[in-house]
Amino acid sequence: MKKIRTAILGYGRSGSSMHAGAIEQNDAFEMVAVCDTDPERQEQAAERFGCAIYDDYHRMLEKEQLDLISIITRSDQHCEMTCDCLAAGVHVLVTKPWAVNADEARRMVSASEASGKLLLPWLPARWGCVLQRLQQLIAEKAIGNIFLVRHAVCSFATRCDWQTERRHGGGYLLNWGAHLVDPPVVLMGSPVQSVYGRMKQTINPGDAEDLFLAVMTLTDGTIVQAEYTIAVEDLPSWFIQGDCGTIVVRGQNMTLHKNIPDRPDDPTQFGTMKSAKAETIQEKIEGALYGDEHQIYEEIAQTVRGERTFPIQPAEALELSRIFDAIRTASVENCVVNLTSDGL
Numbered sequence: 001m002k003k004i005r006t007a008i009l010g011y012g013r014s015g016s017s018m019h020a021g022a023i024e025q026n027d028a029f030e031m032v033a034v035c036d037t038d039p040e041r042q043e044q045a046a047e048r049f050g051c052a053i054y055d056d057y058h059r060m061l062e063k064e065q066l067d068l069i070s071i072i073t074r075s076d077q078h079c080e081m082t083c084d085c086l087a088a089g090v091h092v093l094v095t096k097p098w099a100v101n102a103d104e105a106r107r108m109v110s111a112s113e114a115s116g117k118l119l120l121p122w123l124p125a126r127w128g129c130v131l132q133r134l135q136q137l138i139a140e141k142a143i144g145n146i147f148l149v150r151h152a153v154c155s156f157a158t159r160c161d162w163q164t165e166r167r168h169g170g171g172y173l174l175n176w177g178a179h180l181v182d183p184p185v186v187l188m189g190s191p192v193q194s195v196y197g198r199m200k201q202t203i204n205p206g207d208a209e210d211l212f213l214a215v216m217t218l219t220d221g222t223i224v225q226a227e228y229t230i231a232v233e234d235l236p237s238w239f240i241q242g243d244c245g246t247i248v249v250r251g252q253n254m255t256l257h258k259n260i261p262d263r264p265d266d267p268t269q270f271g272t273m274k275s276a277k278a279e280t281i282q283e284k285i286e287g288a289l290y291g292d293e294h295q296i297y298e299e300i301a302q303t304v305r306g307e308r309t310f311p312i313q314p315a316e317a318l319e320l321s322r323i324f325d326a327i328r329t330a331s332v333e334n335c336v337v338n339l340t341s342d343g344l
């Protein structure tokens with residue numbers, strides 16, 4: 001079968017590891033070129049792949065016949081690069097956050113439509129083992145009807161790279177939102193109706209937030225809280241409340257409390273909080289927490305060959321950009337932001 005002629009644009013921390021590794025180890029792809037402005041990165045890529053190396057992606061687009069480009073540069077660079085690559089007739093995979101705001105996301109979607117080329121958003125947490133196990137449990141109503149879902153990451157680590165600077169698309173809402181805001185919304189499968197958010201810079205240098213908290217109300221009435229926070233001790237990564245129990249996840253260890261509350265025969269009495277039918281199940285969820293890049297690239301290969309539809313459509317990633325914009329607006333203006341469905 002003809003190989004997918006592939007290039008990486010941005011061979012940094014993520015491009016050289018997660019993406020290069022998945023492309024390298026999948027026979028469907030041929031690494032034809034790598035583009036990075038850093039001479040050290042260029043040297044590393046040349047040594048590893050023996051492929052063409054560029055410091056200017058416009059030149060790479062002129063010179064190479066490419067089927068697919070994976071864009072893994074700084075977040076503020078994604079939109080322009082994506083639009084240029086699509087206009088040059090190449091399918092594009094773009095890492096998260098695919099755009100710094102919804103206006104950029106709309107431009108990228110339009111560029112894809114105009115070119116007829118694929119625009120593949122990288123949202124690896126959708127392949128995450130915990131999310132997929134939770135999706136099964138929610139579908140089978142293991143804890144009844146869900147009314148509140150919390151998803152959190154805690155860390156006390158600082159960083160001092162471009163991710164601390166707003167002008168480069170830094171900040172933890174954009175950096176972590178794909179892993180924290182998107183999964184609980186996908187889990188419940190209901191669109192976001194309104195958003196309240198807080199963002200704060202606490203321990204990092206630069207001018208971007210290193211903490212965010214978003215409270216979202218979904219169209220079906222479920223409340224979702226997503227946060228990245230700075231703390232020495234961990235919160236549960238998931239805390240899901242239903243009318244027949246509670247699910248608590250720490251890392252990949254899940255505790256499932258099933259508890260159908262007793263209804264007293266005498267309506268003037270309180271029901272007991274813990275029924276005789278209560279049971280607690282512990283489970284270790286195996287797999288990749290934020291998705292297996294090899295599996296995702298296999299699905300990308302099948303999509304590029306026209307054998308399947310990519311599971312994430314650009315409209316879904318655009319909706320996520322709109323949610324991020326709403327969280328930011330809510331935080332800056334200290335208000336609840338309603339998301340209208342005609343905002344695409």
Ligand SMILES: NC(=O)c1ccc[n+]([C@@H]2O[C@H](COP(=O)([O-])OP(=O)(O)OC[C@H]3O[C@@H](n4cnc5c(N)ncnc54)[C@H](O)[C@@H]3O)[C@@H](O)[C@H]2O)c1
Pocket residue numbers: 009010011012013014015035036037038041055056057072073074075077095096097122124175290
């Ligand atoms: N789990 C994930 O999906 C995940 C993890 C980490 C990072 N990311 C995302 O990947 C992107 C890159 O993050 P990173 O940590 O690898 O950053 P990085 O700074 O390590 O890498 C960016 C690379 O782009 C190169 N570059 C800059 N300008 C360029 C240009 N004009 N042309 C070509 N190359 C250029 C830089 O030299 C650098 O090597 C970010 O958007 C980040 O959010 C995703």
